[in-house]
Amino acid sequence: MRRKLAAGNWKMNGLVDDLSEIKALTEAHPDPDVDMLICAPATLIAQMAWARGTHALQIGGQTCHAERSGAHTGDISAPMLRDAGASHVLVGHSERRTDHGETDADVAGQAAAAHAAGLVAVICIGETLDQRESGHALTVITDQLRGSLPPGATAANTVIAYEPVWAIGTGKVPTTEQIGEVHGTLRATLRDLMKQAEGVRLLYGGSVKGSNAGEIFAVADVDGALVGGASLKAADFSPIVSALENA
Numbered sequence: 158m159r160r161k162l163a164a165g166n167w168k169m170n171g172l173v174d175d176l177s178e179i180k181a182l183t184e185a186h187p188d189p190d191v192d193m194l195i196c197a198p199a200t201l202i203a204q205m206a207w208a209r210g211t212h213a214l215q216i217g218g219q220t221c222h223a224e225r226s227g228a229h230t231g232d233i234s235a236p237m238l239r240d241a242g243a244s245h246v247l248v249g250h251s252e253r254r255t256d257h258g259e260t261d262a263d264v265a266g267q268a269a270a271a272h273a274a275g276l277v278a279v280i281c282i283g284e285t286l287d288q289r290e291s292g293h294a295l296t297v298i299t300d301q302l303r304g305s306l307p308p309g310a311t312a313a314n315t316v317i318a319y320e321p322v323w324a325i326g327t328g329k330v331p332t333t334e335q336i337g338e339v340h341g342t343l344r345a346t347l348r349d350l351m352k353q354a355e356g357v358r359l360l361y362g363g364s365v366k367g368s369n370a371g372e373i374f375a376v377a378d379v380d381g382a383l384v385g386g387a388s389l390k391a392a393d394f395s396p397i398v399s400a401l402e403n404a
């Protein structure tokens with residue numbers, strides 16, 4: 158049985174004052190039935206780890222370099238994230254792939270670095286609107302998964318997040334049939350690629366809100382969500398956590 162995961166991605170948002178949202182979130186869900194994760198900007202990871210106190214909330218980074226250390230000004234390594242209090246890291250988010258030209262091979266290298274540092278890699282994949290409309294969505298996400306999954310990936314150290322680029326921050330959400338088709342394809346592809354395919358959690362991300370979370374979580378092979386905008390405020394994220402607990 159896969160434990161469900163409600164994950165938030167704060168992206169380039171959040172100042173120290175916003176840690177009050179972490180306090181509110183942990184107070185709203187003192188003993189959650191699902192895993193909870195917030196992927197914070199690097200500047201907040203250590204303080205967020207302190208703010209959660211003894212709560213089970215997990216904290217993640219949003220990217221990491223493939224190397225442990227070195228002359229890479231402005232970058233952050235997986236051991237640094239771990240040192241700051243992170244247990245997870247997003248790799249291959251479409252905003253990184255677009256803004257920083259990250260390729261599947263780069264993402265696989267980052268995921269391997271995360272694993273080597275003892276972090277869970279949340280590998281993000283997803284098609285663009287053009288790719289969806291031209292009928293290539295399944296090929297694109299299958300190729301991304303094959304290219305981004307490093308050797309050594311296990312059910313314990315890897316989560317896959319399907320985030321269609323056209324659904325991120327747009328209010329547009331695929332139909333439940335489309336989500337089910339992609340997640341079923343991802344599960345089948347994982348079976349080809351690794352032994353522990355049944356244990357890997359598959360998240361859906363892209364315009365998830367309290368109002369649509371329930372129907373998304375009812376889809377087979379959806380083990381949780383990766384939430385952007387609606388993860389910034391406890392009042393928005395909490396109903397998504399509750400919907401997952403009730404799924």
Ligand SMILES: O=C(CO)COP(=O)(O)O
Nearest residue numbers: 166325326363364385386
């Ligand atoms: O990119 C996302 C999470 O990583 C999704 O963002 P939104 O929930 O704001 O659409």
